[in-house]
Amino acid sequence: MKRIAVDAMGGEHAPQAIVDAVIKTRKELPNVTFILFGDEQKVKGAFPKDDDFKQVEFVNTTEVIADSDEPVKAIRRKKDSSMVVAANYVKDKKADALVSLGNTGALLSSGIFIIGRIKGVDRPALMPTMPSQKGEQGFNIIDVGANAQSKASYLVQWAQMANYYAEKIRNIKNPKVALLNNGAEDDKGDPMHQEAYKLLSETDLNFTGNIEGNELMEGKADVVVTDGFTGNAVLKAIEGTATVILHMLKDSLLNSGVIPKIGAGLAKPALRNLAKRFDTKRYGGAVLLGVNGIVVKPHGRSDATTIYYAFKQVDKMLDQNLVAKYTELFKDNKK
CATH class of the missing domain: 3.40.718.10 (Isopropylmalate Dehydrogenase)
Structure with a gap:
């Protein structure tokens, strides 16, 4: 039991x-x-x-x-x-x-x-699971706040744990693992991120390189590894942006005259499907x-x-x- x-x-x-x-x-x-x-x-x-x-x-x-x-x-x-x-x-x-x-x-x-x-x-x-354009699959992001300071070796361990979770709990075969950074090239970021890139490249993970913030929700990676400070900021930014956009969309459709209201009614199934895809x-x-x-x-x-x-x-x-x-x-x- x-x-x-x-x-x-x-x-x-x-x-x-x-x-x-x-x-x-x-x-x-x-x-x-x-x-x-x-x-x-x-x-x-x-x-x-x-x-x-x-x-x-x-x-x-x-x-x-x-x-x-x-x-x-x-x-x-x-x-x-x-x-x-x-x-x-x-x-x-x-x-x-x-x-x-x-x-x-x-x-x-x-x-x-x-x-x-x-x-x-x-x-x-x-580590939470976040929504992406891939719909129900989403992606894992680790760490999102348990550690204010990080070392490159920590990020490697987190990637290994998250990779196993993605395989066994989310049923993703050979998950794509990426490092959150400020550019795609391997020499981007501060020394810690450069070292993390090197160490991750030497593992047997399916490491696909760096991923930038604007790519996170495109579904390019199944696991995104980052330091806890950045991860927490990114998590709050995604949650806040999603909430604001949904409120703005609702306000625009319902408070902009008769025609947008009619359009909102016609688009209701599509909007419901969109909300479902981003429901965590x-x-x-x-x-x-x-x-x-x-x-x-x-x-x-x-x-x-x-x-x-x-x-x-x-x-x-x-x-x-x-x-x-x-x-x-x-x-x-x-x-």
Whole structure:
């Protein structure tokens, strides 16, 4: 039986959205037990009154890490928070994975300092799946903020982990791996990026060279590796731009007279299809790769559908024994 530790108090719609996702997912994943951490009375109250709590366990906690909390201080001081207690379950092998919609920095700190990194992995990294012109396939980008500073050797490890994830979890054969840089030539970028290019070229990855920011969503690469500072900025830029464009498009169609409104009605199926192609719900959450357990972070605003996909994502990662694979991959790097 797989056991997923769930921070039931994390996210804007907790605990209801999380409970709704558990109810939906457990029907499809009968071999999964969901351990819900949080105010037990509130969490149980989010279930239907006649629910039998099948495949569900509860661990009562008395504290919650807020989005405004400083991450490292929070996990040290709020030891009875839903996130910290859940992370300790994974550390102690009482659970196989951790899912939380809470404070991203605190979850990263919990993964790194409580669960601990895999021996041989220099720095864990955060990796979401993003949409592209290829539709449902999308691409992975790593790191998007777990590391403020990076070394070329870190980027190589992240590329190796992301490559395996793309193969086994997203079912992409021989993924194309690219390095985010400010030009296509191998001598572009600062010394760190130049060294990363050289090291990636010497691996057995399907490394296709540098990729520029304007090419990311064209589907030219299945895995994009970058330093955490740049990756976080790019992620926020993509999310913000997509939101603004959709709002501007809607405003233009609905507030520019009768003819655009008629056109909007005629174009509704195409617009719905476009929105579906760029809907990230089906991707689940961002994965913290390199720690000694599965850690997944859906967006804090996620609804039950997104969380449902995150649970399915975790289930597939456990089926593929992802942590054991990474442990084997980096065993010769142990220090």
